[in-house]
Amino acid sequence: MIYLAISFFLFGCTAFFHVLLHRVLTNHGMKTFWTTTVFLFGFLFTFWLLFAPLALFGDNNRISSWIFIPLPLTASLSYILLSTIYIVFFASPYAGISSPSFKILALVDRYPKLTKKEILRHFSDGELVDKRLHDLVRLGSVYKQGERYFVSLQGKKIDRVVDWYRELLRWNAGG
Amino acid sequence: MTVDILIVTISGIASILFFIFHILVFRKMKKEAVFTGLIYVYLFVGIFACLLLSTGFSFLQNYSLVTDMMIAILSFFLYTMTVFVYILYIFGVLESSIRMRLLHHIADTGSKGVRLEDLKKLYNVDIIISKRLLRFSASGELILVGGRYQRNKRYSFIMLPALLEVLMMKLYTVSPKQSLSQGKRSKR
Numbered sequence: 001m002i003y004l005a006i007s008f009f010l011f012g013c014t015a016f017f018h019v020l021l022h023r024v025l026t027n028h029g030m031k032t033f034w035t036t037t038v039f040l041f042g043f044l045f046t047f048w049l050l051f052a053p054l055a056l057f058g059d060n061n062r063i064s065s066w067i068f069i070p071l072p073l074t075a076s077l078s079y080i081l082l083s084t085i086y087i088v089f090f091a092s093p094y095a096g097i098s099s100p101s102f103k104i105l106a107l108v109d110r111y112p113k114l115t116k117k118e119i120l121r122h123f124s125d126g127e128l129v130d131k132r133l134h135d136l137v138r139l140g141s142v143y144k145q146g147e148r149y150f151v152s153l154q155g156k157k158i159d160r161v162v163d164w165y166r167e168l169l170r171w172n173a174g175g
Numbered sequence: 176m177t178v179d180i181l182i183v184t185i186s187g188i189a190s191i192l193f194f195i196f197h198i199l200v201f202r203k204m205k206k207e208a209v210f211t212g213l214i215y216v217y218l219f220v221g222i223f224a225c226l227l228l229s230t231g232f233s234f235l236q237n238y239s240l241v242t243d244m245m246i247a248i249l250s251f252f253l254y255t256m257t258v259f260v261y262i263l264y265i266f267g268v269l270e271s272s273i274r275m276r277l278l279h280h281i282a283d284t285g286s287k288g289v290r291l292e293d294l295k296k297l298y299n300v301d302i303i304i305s306k307r308l309l310r311f312s313a314s315g316e317l318i319l320v321g322g323r324y325q326r327n328k329r330y331s332f333i334m335l336p337a338l339l340e341v342l343m344m345k346l347y348t349v350s351p352k353q354s355l356s357q358g359k360r361s362k363r
């Protein structure tokens with residue numbers, strides 16, 4: 001368990017450092033998603049720290065307490081999974097786009113008993129459609145020619161994978 | 176190291192079982208009840224796989240009850256995070272992503288392409304919000320009383336990612352005011 005505690009502590013330190021780094025860079029007009037690479041360096045350090053004692057002293061079979069059972073694999077994997085989850089949630093403030101599902105829940109929490117019309121008043125096509133379409137263009141899945149939007153080769157491939165997955169679950173449409 | 180490998184193996188087996196079961200279950204169920212379905216499959220597979228496998232392996236290896244419990248809890252923890260990653264990166268994107276739906280509509284038009292106004296006729300704020308309200312109602316998160324939506328459950332699994340998103344927005348969003356004042360300070 002001590003291995004897990006070390007892993008969580010180092011993850012917390014990396015996340016804290018990432019918040020600081022992002023805020024400093026944003027203040028200087030250098031906002032970038034590459035700041036997430038700090039989690040890779042954090043992982044490499046954690047991995048070294050967790051496996052080094054085993055490499056140096058070997059697997060100590062005399063350990064009696066469950067607290068000190070060596071769990072370098074579990075702890076390393078926990079670090080990777082926590083970082084992966086963290087990066088998804090960082091993507092929202094980074095892109096400035098929040099999930100409409102979470103926004104609905106937050107709205108109904110704040111103002112109980114809302115009608116559909118009242119909920120709709122808090123959303124717009126600009127926020128939900130235009131911003132995301134702009135993202136698709138920026139990522140190269142879609143391109144604009146004149147007034148029309150076209151799917152790129154990369155976009156076609158993504159769409160095919162999504163279609164295959166939906167067929168696997170027997171769902172016709174998402175979104 | 177044996178305990179360590181055992182924890183990772185059990186969580187891996189449980190995650191594979193979750194993937195297989197969720198496909199089998201979702202092929203039969205209504206799409207609107209997706210949240211409930213996910214939670215039931217996650218709990219059912221997780222509890223059974225982690226508890227049974229850890230007890231079985233511990234029995235074979237002659238581990239104590241405390242070690243057995245530790246293996247079960249930690250493998251369930253790893254399994255939970257793996258399922259969460261799958262939902263966030265794959266399932267969520269394919270099932271409810273607005274971007275994927277927009278891409279699908281544009282891909283459907285082929286070489287003709289589509290104008291923004293026509294795209295919005297097919298997919299717009301009304302459709303997006305209606306789908307989500309329907310999903311929340313089917314899963315029991317929201318209830319519709321007299322044409323008004325209200326929360327059914329005060330606390331639920333869905334609230335965890337919602338709270339995380341709010342926290343991240345607070346941590347990472349640098350307001351223009353703050354940015355400006357810091358800029359002034361640095362000039363001085």
